[in-house]
Amino acid sequence: MIVKLLSGDQPRSVLLTLLLLVTLVCLAGAPFLFDGVRALDTAARICIFIVLAASYDLLLGYGGIVSFAHTMFFGLGAYGVALASSHMGRGFDALLVGSVSGTVAAIILALLIGLFSLRVRAIFFAMITLAVASALAVLVSQFSGLTGGEDGLTYKIPRALTSANRMGEFMGTQISGKILNYYLVFTAALILFLLLLRIVNSPFGRVLQAIRENDFRAEAIGYRVIWYRTMATCLSAAVAALAGSLFAIWLRYVGPDTTLSFEIMLDILLMVVIGGMGTMYGAVIGATLFILAQTYLQNLMGSASEATSALPLVPDLLNPDRWLMWLGVLFILSVYFFPTGIVGRLRERRAS
Amino acid sequence: MSEPILSLRGLHTDIAQYHILQGVDLEVPRGQVTMLLGRNGVGKTTTLKSIMGQWSAKSGQILYDGQDITRLPVSARARAGIGFVPEDMGIFRDLTVEENMVLGCTTGPLDPARKDWLLSAFPALGTFWHSEAGNLSGGQKQMLSIARAMVEERKLYLIDEPTKGLAPAIVSTMAQALRELKAQGASILLVEQNFSVARALGDSAAVMDDGRVIWTGEMAELAANKDLQERLMGLSMETH
Amino acid sequence: MTLAPDHKPTFANLSLTDRLGKAMPVILVPILIVLGFVAIGAPSSWLTLTVSGLAMGMMIFIMASGLTLVFGLMDVINFGHGAFISVGAFVGVSVLIALGDWTGAASLLLNMAAILLAVVAAMAVTGALGWGFERVIVKPVYGAHLKQILVTVGGLIVIEQLIYVIWGPDEIFINRPEMLKGAVTFAGAAMEKYRLLAVGIGLVLFIAMRMVLRRTKIGLIVRAGVENGPMVEALGYRLRIVFVGVFIAGSALAGLGGVMWGLYQEVITAGMGEEMMVLVFIVAIIGGLGSVEGAFIGALLVGLLQNYVAFLEPKLALVSNIALMTTILMWRPQGMLPVVKAK
Numbered sequence: 001m002i003v004k005l006l007s008g009d010q011p012r013s014v015l016l017t018l019l020l021l022v023t024l025v026c027l028a029g030a031p032f033l034f035d036g037v038r039a040l041d042t043a044a045r046i047c048i049f050i051v052l053a054a055s056y057d058l059l060l061g062y063g064g065i066v067s068f069a070h071t072m073f074f075g076l077g078a079y080g081v082a083l084a085s086s087h088m089g090r091g092f093d094a095l096l097v098g099s100v101s102g103t104v105a106a107i108i109l110a111l112l113i114g115l116f117s118l119r120v121r122a123i124f125f126a127m128i129t130l131a132v133a134s135a136l137a138v139l140v141s142q143f144s145g146l147t148g149g150e151d152g153l154t155y156k157i158p159r160a161l162t163s164a165n166r167m168g169e170f171m172g173t174q175i176s177g178k179i180l181n182y183y184l185v186f187t188a189a190l191i192l193f194l195l196l197l198r199i200v201n202s203p204f205g206r207v208l209q210a211i212r213e214n215d216f217r218a219e220a221i222g223y224r225v226i227w228y229r230t231m232a233t234c235l236s237a238a239v240a241a242l243a244g245s246l247f248a249i250w251l252r253y254v255g256p257d258t259t260l261s262f263e264i265m266l267d268i269l270l271m272v273v274i275g276g277m278g279t280m281y282g283a284v285i286g287a288t289l290f291i292l293a294q295t296y297l298q299n300l301m302g303s304a305s306e307a308t309s310a311l312p313l314v315p316d317l318l319n320p321d322r323w324l325m326w327l328g329v330l331f332i333l334s335v336y337f338f339p340t341g342i343v344g345r346l347r348e349r350r351a352s
Numbered sequence: 353m354s355e356p357i358l359s360l361r362g363l364h365t366d367i368a369q370y371h372i373l374q375g376v377d378l379e380v381p382r383g384q385v386t387m388l389l390g391r392n393g394v395g396k397t398t399t400l401k402s403i404m405g406q407w408s409a410k411s412g413q414i415l416y417d418g419q420d421i422t423r424l425p426v427s428a429r430a431r432a433g434i435g436f437v438p439e440d441m442g443i444f445r446d447l448t449v450e451e452n453m454v455l456g457c458t459t460g461p462l463d464p465a466r467k468d469w470l471l472s473a474f475p476a477l478g479t480f481w482h483s484e485a486g487n488l489s490g491g492q493k494q495m496l497s498i499a500r501a502m503v504e505e506r507k508l509y510l511i512d513e514p515t516k517g518l519a520p521a522i523v524s525t526m527a528q529a530l531r532e533l534k535a536q537g538a539s540i541l542l543v544e545q546n547f548s549v550a551r552a553l554g555d556s557a558a559v560m561d562d563g564r565v566i567w568t569g570e571m572a573e574l575a576a577n578k579d580l581q582e583r584l585m586g587l588s589m590e591t592h
Numbered sequence: 593m594t595l596a597p598d599h600k601p602t603f604a605n606l607s608l609t610d611r612l613g614k615a616m617p618v619i620l621v622p623i624l625i626v627l628g629f630v631a632i633g634a635p636s637s638w639l640t641l642t643v644s645g646l647a648m649g650m651m652i653f654i655m656a657s658g659l660t661l662v663f664g665l666m667d668v669i670n671f672g673h674g675a676f677i678s679v680g681a682f683v684g685v686s687v688l689i690a691l692g693d694w695t696g697a698a699s700l701l702l703n704m705a706a707i708l709l710a711v712v713a714a715m716a717v718t719g720a721l722g723w724g725f726e727r728v729i730v731k732p733v734y735g736a737h738l739k740q741i742l743v744t745v746g747g748l749i750v751i752e753q754l755i756y757v758i759w760g761p762d763e764i765f766i767n768r769p770e771m772l773k774g775a776v777t778f779a780g781a782a783m784e785k786y787r788l789l790a791v792g793i794g795l796v797l798f799i800a801m802r803m804v805l806r807r808t809k810i811g812l813i814v815r816a817g818v819e820n821g822p823m824v825e826a827l828g829y830r831l832r833i834v835f836v837g838v839f840i841a842g843s844a845l846a847g848l849g850g851v852m853w854g855l856y857q858e859v860i861t862a863g864m865g866e867e868m869m870v871l872v873f874i875v876a877i878i879g880g881l882g883s884v885e886g887a888f889i890g891a892l893l894v895g896l897l898q899n900y901v902a903f904l905e906p907k908l909a910l911v912s913n914i915a916l917m918t919t920i921l922m923w924r925p926q927g928m929l930p931v932v933k934a935k
């Protein structure tokens with residue numbers, strides 16, 4: 001049954017299985033296992049970014065395609081919900097309409113970009129997605145009447161999903177709409193992840209990997225390489241948009257910095273590379289570690305920076321604002337020395 | 353007899369996951385034209401590219417002019433005196449004929465005497481001296497490729513099917529130019545499918561099959577023996 | 593025995609359409625300028641916008657030329673190229689600020705000397721940085737596009753963050769040297785002096801670059817290498833050394849572009865290179881990856897279009913470039929002057 005749920009793609013490493021189980025249990029029981037708003041928020045972010053990173057892995061790890069527009073699709077889903085909720089008023093219908101229209105927009109845009117740039121050479125794709133994504137980000141901040149510009153949009157979601165909705169106590173924890181909201185995010189994320197797992201283990205996923213290994217040969221065997229790559233782009237865009245919708249539902253706020261920025265794009269890249277490209281489980285491990293580090297390690301950097309304030313330059317390097325620099329270093333090092341990521345390493349250990 | 357200018361010893365080369373050269377042994381004597389023959393796809397081009405370094409040999413040895421060049425980079429082999437005319441000619445199409453020729457000179461400017469010699473051998477190149485090489489006809493490109501390799505004196509020339517697709521009249525020009533090259537003391541390893549050219553030019557011959565050299569001997573001996581040709585190459589070369 | 597063809601050679605005529613195809617992109621620039629005139633109407637605004645569009649185009653070209661050549665030569669795509677733009681700007685502007693006396697003086701000579709020093713410093717630093725970048729970041733990932741993209745993006749982030757560490761988190765405002773402030777008026781149109789200077793520098797650089805590529809042996813090797821690297825090696829040239837040279841020169845040019853762009857905007861930020869990369873990529877793609885001439889035309893088109901559209905409908909300026917890219921790729925999927933790789 002479990003094997004079937006995982007589409008026959010087991011973790012293939014005891015330690016990895018253990019890590020995944022711990023992650024699953026912690027996320028599933030987050031409202032009851034951890035105290036505080038911050039912990040729950042972190043758990044929800046982890047769920048959402050697991051889906052986002054996994055959908056990116058479909059493209060990067062399985063398709064061998066680098067895209068810089070993944071946050072754009074994420075943003076489309078998020079803004080879809082935000083716009084629908086602000087214009088239609090709070091309600092589940094707004095959430096549904098927003099998610100669906102955001103996803104459809106993402107698919108159409110992905111289709112266009114894919115047909116355009118993948119037709120010529122795969123390397124165009126990286127450059128063109130970068131250009132298109134930044135153009136969209138500029139548009140969003142310029143058309144502030146519609147999008148709220150740099151400030152973003154704040155809106156209401158159905159009462160049932162907010163902390164105003166109190167539903168009594170369970171195991172010593174107040175059950176509120178917030179927790180309901182969390183489980184909406186958690187369940188949707190779990191389903192989307194299993195769906196992605198299914199996709200990469202389907203014949204489609206295998207062809208995609210064959211193309212990644214040798215597109216020339218795949219074409220010669222008779223696979224329409226462009227079709228498969230464009231399809232992968234659309235699927236990954238759709239899932240990213242849905243992740244964006246979940247994010248919008250959870251945060252009740254959407255802005256360029258939280259959904260569209262290049263920085264988030266880098267976060268996703270890092271999650272996938274560090275977790276392990278082309279493994280799906282890598283996205284789980286990568287996203288979890290990354291979000292935890294982001295939430296708790298930055299504080300540590302702050303204290304380290306203060307502790308070394310007597311030294312020259314060092315406190316500047318350790319300043320929490322320089323978080324991104326260390327990520328960059330980590331990123332380069334992991335591409336060189338750690339190309340299979342954590343999951344790859346864990347599996348190697350088992351193999352040897 | 354002096355030692356050969358080039359000898360290959362048990363050369364193995366892989367292309368991707370395919371084991372293409374499976375132990376090539378070959379000698380190219382100094383000052384001679386050695387023909388490398390064989391059916392399509394037996395590894396002649398791969399052998400030349402391995403000598404040049406464009407494919408790196410997995411094992412075995414390439415001895416050139418008393419030196420082991422098996423692990424040298426491509427450009428170092430060229431600078432050691434090996435000239436290469438690849439099967440696809442390797443013409444720079446965006447550059448003019450002149451610029452192509454200038455690039456053939458790695459040690460200095462274009463030598464006028466050498467240029468005159470080559471232009472008298474291949475007059476078409478003179479006609480199109482300032483035109484983009486991409487606009488040349490196939491045969492003219494072939495001439496340019498050879499002329500570019502010959503523009504500077506090299507000790508050993510590796511030439512891959514120079515007469516491919518050439519009109520018979522041009523073939524004899526080409527043959528004549530190669531003969532002159534040899535007369536200047538160069539050694540040549542020549543892949544050739546045109547039998548009359550092979551017979552006319554070749555001093556010795558090596559026949560390949562399945563990534564190995566299966567026969568070596570005098571060109572004349574091979575030319576005289578139809579049965580041998582049939583056995584080695586699957587068909588008599590006369591029918592080509 | 594000569595075997596020259598006895599008929600008259602015909603290919604010179606045959607290539608006429610071919611030549612027209614090559615000329616077509618060049619014609620696009622005047623076409624766009626005329627279209628701009630029609631759309632804008634007022635001649636003086638049009639002239640002002642055209643000059644600033646050309647200036648912007650020249651600066652983008654300077655930044656893009658290295659990127660496109662590096663790609664053409666070794667199939668290396670450097671997403672970190674933008675970092676050199678930012679670093680160049682910061683180094684150059686620091687020099688200009690340090691030379692405040694010179695830039696503040698009402699002497700063209702002193703002003704130009706200050707700019708020259710700033711440019712030399714910026715190019716030296718970015719050239720050296722490029723050299724290090726090539727060795728540490730790019731070299732280990734030759735031939736692997738996926739890794740190249742990832743690693744060079746990593747390099748971009750690290751360098752950008754180091755700018756914050758060295759120069760602090762804030763943007764830096766910079767005044768143009770005294771004699772380059774203000775505008776000259778011609779036919780009722782105000783044209784900023786600095787923009788005219790930028791156009792001049794860009795033109796000179798382009799011509800110089802063309803001369804080097806067409807007339808020198810190194811240039812020949814570079815052009816041949818773009819088309820068929822393995823054959824250049826087989827002739828005996830060490831392409832890697834040439835490539836490193838081009839990488840360093842390209843990085844230095846990006847640094848120069850950064851200084852010029854900084855003076856154009858009169859403000860610099862660590863993220864400016866990353867922002868410029870969008871335009872640089874568009875220019876390299878529509879020009880045809882590997883083609884310097886293509887990048888030049890592409891840059892002029894982008895600069896002009898951006899300025900015209902910004903005047904007509906400010907919000908659509910950046911999007912207009914995406915539209916331009918889309919249109920050109922529909923017309924020529926490999927870019928205007930595609931570099932055909934020998935295979």
Ligand SMILES: Nc1ncnc2c1ncn2[C@@H]1O[C@H](COP(=O)(O)OP(=O)(O)OP(=O)(O)O)[C@@H](O)[C@H]1O
Pocket residue numbers: 367368370372390391392393394395396397398399439
């Ligand atoms: N790039 C490549 N990838 C995979 N296989 C290759 C490649 N190049 C050559 N081969 C294979 O290597 C073998 C030898 O090829 P090679 O070009 O050396 O033959 P050849 O003797 O020169 O043939 P021909 O007379 O047709 O030129 C062939 O089976 C060919 O299919």
Ligand SMILES: [Mg+2]
Pocket residue numbers: 396397398439512
């Ligand atoms: Mg061959």
